Amino acid sequence: MSIFDIAVTTISGENTTLAPYKGNVLLIVNTASQCGLTPQYxxxxxxxERYRDKGFTVLGFPCNQFAxxxxxxxxxIAExxxxxxxxxxxMFAKIDVNGPDTHPLYQHLKAHAPNGEEQDIEWNFGKFLLDRNGNVVKRINPRVQPEELASDIEALLQA
Incomplete structure (x- = not known):
């Protein structure tokens, strides 16, 4: 199964898949509104804003599993x-990223992360960078600031 076939629910409640994002470089992030890392939004x-016209999208998945x-x-959350x-x-509906109710998207992301990095998501704002074909290129620690990813994003956009 491709990542683009996985069913997701938008934050406004619409059932969809990630198919609309096929061909884009993606940064998938589990988010939270009351976290010390929330300013990463x-x-x-x-x-x-900087890269969307070049084929880049951020996809936010709120998660209430961390404190x-x-x-x-x-x-x-949307407001x-x-x-x-x-x-x-x-932005999408709240999901679980760890445990028995892990959303299929996060099952896929963890299973396909490079270097066998299948361990649990550490905290809010864990990130996965995907190429235009939906391959997980990099798993990124929650404490890494978004701006630190610019060169990785640019490289994938130019690939």
């Missing part, structure tokens, strides 16, 4: 992200 939005730092409803960080990149 600003950097993620800046990356999205309950994403307790709100999808509507509250928070837009109001505080001007988020316009695609």
């Amino acid at each position: 600003k950097g993620l939005q800046e990356l999205y 309950g730092q994403e307790p709100g409803s999808e509507a509250q 928070f992200c837009e109001r505080n960080y001007g988020v316009s990149f695609p």
Whole structure:
């Protein structure tokens, strides 16, 4: 199964897949609104604005598995992200990224990460960078700031 075939739900409740993003370089991030790393939304939005016209997309997947730092409803999350960080990149419904209810997207991402990095997601704002064919190129620690990924993104956009 391709990553583009995986069923997801948008933050507004629409059932879809990742097929609309086929051909784009993707940065998939598990997010949270009440985390010390929440200001990364600003950097993620800046990356999205800087590279979206070149075929780059950030996909945000809220998750409440880390210290309950994403307790709100999808509507509250969407409003928070837009109001505080001007988020316009695609956001999705809350999911689990670890444990028995891990969403199929995160099962896929962890299973296909380079260097056999199949371990659990460490915290909010863990990132996966994917090439235009949906291959996981890099798994990125939550503490890595979005702006630090610019050269990796540029290389994938030019590949």
